[in-house]
Amino acid sequence: MPIKENLAQIKKSFINPSCLLVAVTKTKPTTDIQEAYDAGIRDFGENKVQELVDKQAHLPEDIRWHMIGHLQRNKVKFLAPFVYLIHGVDSYRLLKEINKQGEKIDRVISCLLQVHIAKEESKFGFDEQELKEMLDDEFLVQLNHIKVKGLMGMATFTENKDLVRAEFKGLKTLMDKLNQMVLPETFELKEISMGMSGDYLIAQEEGSTMVRIGSAIFGSRN
Numbered sequence: 001m002p003i004k005e006n007l008a009q010i011k012k013s014f015i016n017p018s019c020l021l022v023a024v025t026k027t028k029p030t031t032d033i034q035e036a037y038d039a040g041i042r043d044f045g046e047n048k049v050q051e052l053v054d055k056q057a058h059l060p061e062d063i064r065w066h067m068i069g070h071l072q073r074n075k076v077k078f079l080a081p082f083v084y085l086i087h088g089v090d091s092y093r094l095l096k097e098i099n100k101q102g103e104k105i106d107r108v109i110s111c112l113l114q115v116h117i118a119k120e121e122s123k124f125g126f127d128e129q130e131l132k133e134m135l136d137d138e139f140l141v142q143l144n145h146i147k148v149k150g151l152m153g154m155a156t157f158t159e160n161k162d163l164v165r166a167e168f169k170g171l172k173t174l175m176d177k178l179n180q181m182v183l184p185e186t187f188e189l190k191e192i193s194m195g196m197s198g199d200y201l202i203a204q205e206e207g208s209t210m211v212r213i214g215s216a217i218f219g220s221r222n
């Protein structure tokens with residue numbers, strides 16, 4: 001796979017050049033990651049804790065590791081010492097666990113709240129009501145080993161571009177709405193992680209600040 005060429009082409013196509021490209025390397029070998037690293041990429045995303053930890057041990061230390069998949073509470077401790085950003089925080093219980101593990105090692109861990117924007121049933125994430133309930137909880141302000149930097153969402157897996165666009169637009173609107181509210185000091189909602197290989201340009205048009213791109217760089221996964 002011409003990883004370097006794919007990266008150059010993708011970067012060139014960006015509507016928002018300051019949007020962060022997170023290279024998604026799940027199932028791909030460390031040699032592929034090294035190749036993207038040599039082409040200048042420093043942000044890599046994985047969706048499984050074990051795979052992320054194994055790869056991290058074999059690759060340059062200045063890589064910023066993004067956990068993009070569903071995260072089980074009992075696995076937070078393995079990522080806590082080094083993870084750069086956890087994109088998929090989909091419950092208040094998970095956020096509390098991340099805070100607890102951060103506290104243990106005296107590290108503030110950056111997170112995004114995953115919001116359920118897709119029509120599909122299967123995707124994880126908060127809905128608006130659950131988010132509001134969490135924001136109303138008095139205990140939230142005591143979580144001082146997390147930094148909530150924004151929201152993450154995954155659109156419906158469909159050819160219907162209008163639906164995808166509407167879902168992304170909804171996520172941006174929600175973030176604007178949350179930013180009108182009084183939020184805890186640990187919340188600084190600036191980032192919107194949305195967009196993958198098939199829809200990153202639509203996502204950028206709708207205000208994405210981070211795109212998570214795998215197959216368009218590294219080829220399809222088995």
Ligand SMILES: *Cc1c(COP(=O)(O)O)cnc(C)c1O
Pocket residue numbers: 024026047068069196197198212213214215216
């Ligand atoms: C796999 C994955 C991606 C990348 O998907 P591609 O279509 O290969 O670009 C992005 N986000 C999440 C959460 C993923 O699991």
